[in-house]
Amino acid sequence: MEKQTLEQISNNRLRLKTSVNAVRWLTFQAYAFRGHDECPESRNRGNFIEMVKILATYNDDVAKLVLENAPKNAKYTSPQIQKEILHVLAGKVRSKIREDIGDAKFCILVDEARDESKREQMALVLRFVDRDDFLQKRFFDIVQVKDTTSLTLKNALSTVLSHYNLSVQDLRGQGYNGTSNMRGAWNGLQALFLNDCPYAYYVHCLAHRLQLALVASSREVIPVHQFFSKLNFIINIIGASCKRNDELQFTQAAEIAHLIALDEIETSRGANQIGSLQRPGDTRWSSHFDSVCSLIRLFGLTCSVLRSTIKDESTCFQRGDADSAFDIITSFEFMFILHLVKDIMGASNILCEALQQKSQDILNAMHLVLTTKNIILKLREDEWNNLLGVVKSFCERHNIDVPDMSAPYTKGKGRPRHPQENILLEHHYRIDIFNGTIDSQLQELNNRFSEKVVELIVLSSALDPRDGYKLFKIDDICKLANNCYP
Known part of the structure; x- marks a missing residue:
């Protein structure tokens, strides 16, 4: 950067901005980036390259500097650059979600599945009340795990949470499916988190149940x-x-x-x-x-x-x-x-x-x-x-x-x-x-x-703020505190 002229820096930023815009659009539309054949002679070089070509039709500078005269070491269109831009955007989204959570308590929703390449992956969703008192549910991360044992999943989740300074002690709810590695009362994922935080109650997805x-x-x-x-x-x-x-x-x-x-x-x-x-x-x-x-x-x-x-x-x-x-x-x-x-x-x-x-x-x-x-x-x-x-x-x-x-x-x-x-x-x-x-x-x-889960959910409904706390009942609040949060 120190050896580049102002014109070279401006051109680099234009090329990078074009790639960032293409990545953003494809990401929000959940489209694939790559094509089967991305050589210059191909009629369809993949969504990313084709999107850059469309942007070039609206901007002569993009057509001139990105598609035609870009240096080979600074095109910003390679698969590696696409992934780096995507990871930067994902990090910014997660940082914004972490900022919205602040010091509030939160719940986790987790599910694991195998992708097309036969790798086990775990999806993490955070549920919390933001600073404006609105209930939010945000997809947070996908973590690749070597297996689906409860201890492996717990360690992977703890690593993600600690990386963003989310304490397990602030965990107030767990939502999983009904497999034994998730709901097991002794060695399941929910039991391992309950050992660290006794108020992280597990609620099985009711529709799945x-x-x-x-x-x-x-x-x-x-x-x-x-x-x-x-x-x-x-x-x-x-x-x-x-x-x-x-x-x-x-x-x-x-x-x-x-x-x-x-x-x-x-x-x-x-x-x-x-x-x-x-x-x-x-x-x-x-x-x-x-x-x-x-x-x-x-x-x-x-x-x-x-x-x-x-x-x-x-x-x-x-x-x-x-x-x-x-x-x-x-x-x-x-x-x-x-x-x-x-x-x-x-x-x-x-x-x-x-x-x-x-x-x-x-x-x-x-x-x-x-x-x-x-x-x-x-x-x-x-x-x-x-x-x-x-x-x-x-x-x-x-x-x-x-x-x-x-x-x-x-x-x-x-x-x-x-x-x-x-x-x-x-x-x-x-x-x-x-x-x-x-x-x-x-x-x-x-x-x-079960009666225990139904009781927890019914009593918690007394905290529903809709209609001016219409469901608020002092007896239910006292029972909730005494039975669930002593």
């Missing part, structure tokens, strides 16, 4: 577990083929047009939309509810497409898969579980959607947990006959055989499963499947939404 409760309940009852595997199989048969998916939608459009012509359905904006079978997702339990509802709504059309596939497809594999799917979908047990899980998930769907909202009244969410438990319990006690009637009516409309509930239960086509116990079909469907599914559901909800 509901997801685990519902998934666990479906896995406890074998026929229900098998049902979801069969549901995925049927949806894959229809959705994996563009031809079958188009046939489903074309048939649906024709049926809607026919019903409108007969004035059997109403028409309005947004009504009677043509849909398809919804695929359930692993992390969104509401997607399972949508998947079940879509199959019930399109059941007749789905059967029609499967029959057409069995008759017209050219390969034996496609005909065989379609025939297996048709046998599954037209069985009474599949129909019974389809309507059962629809009722159970319908009761919990409101709670699931409420827990996934960005702005959540946590006190209302806790009331929804109790309401959901009561609705599911009422379903167990009072709705057996109604459910059975709905399933029988549905089967009769679609020409599905309804078995005699007083007949002995046999597994498959063999002999009775427990001939010495004389188990009837009604016992199998009502006790083994209906009651078993609901009981496992209630047990998981009671276990995962």
Whole structure:
């Protein structure tokens, strides 16, 4: 720098400013920087180089000094320079977040995952109240870890916090998923932080907790577990083929047009939309509810497409898969579980959607947990006959055989499963499947939404400043102080 002229320094700053602006824009838009081929002859040299070229079209100096006449040792466009600029920007963002926290207490939200290069990484989010008394949640850092043991994660988090002078003694909350290395009561990550700070209470992500409760309940009852595997199989048969998916939608459009012509359905904006079978997702339990509802709504059309596939497809594999799917979908047990899980998930769907909202009244969410438990319990006690009637009516409309509930239960086509116990079909469907599914559901909800966590959250709601501290109650504040922060 001492040997450079003022003109050279100005040119260097222009080149560096151009690269900084390109990095900033790509970062805020979450775009990739690099291209597959960045040589000068390439037609697409990657987002970073192409962004610099766009900036050059608006500034002749950039075109002249950055793209054409830049010295080879000061172009400021290499991958190394891109990463350095990005790290500088990230450091400034973290410093600003640290400044906003000040001396306040804070909470940490942590999750770990494996990236595309198979490296374990841990994401850290800080939650705090800033100097203007606004609740803030800021993504803070991604840390690469050699493994996901609780001690490794704890050491990595402590290193990041200490680097920015954030004391573990100011930690007032931990939010993780439900894996054993995170929530373990003795050696989990939350337990290790509680040893250092007894007020760093662990709260399991409530939406994830509901997801685990519902998934666990479906896995406890074998026929229900098998049902979801069969549901995925049927949806894959229809959705994996563009031809079958188009046939489903074309048939649906024709049926809607026919019903409108007969004035059997109403028409309005947004009504009677043509849909398809919804695929359930692993992390969104509401997607399972949508998947079940879509199959019930399109059941007749789905059967029609499967029959057409069995008759017209050219390969034996496609005909065989379609025939297996048709046998599954037209069985009474599949129909019974389809309507059962629809009722159970319908009761919990409101709670699931409420827990996934960005702005959540946590006190209302806790009331929804109790309401959901009561609705599911009422379903167990009072709705057996109604459910059975709905399933029988549905089967009769679609020409599905309804078995005699007083007949002995046999597994498959063999002999009775427990001939010495004389188990009837009604016992199998009502006790083994209906009651078993609901009981496992209630047990998981009671276990995962524990009274201690619910009490901490409900009592903390007394500190909610909205509506002039409308929820403020002296008794709850005293109980919170005595029970949780002695």
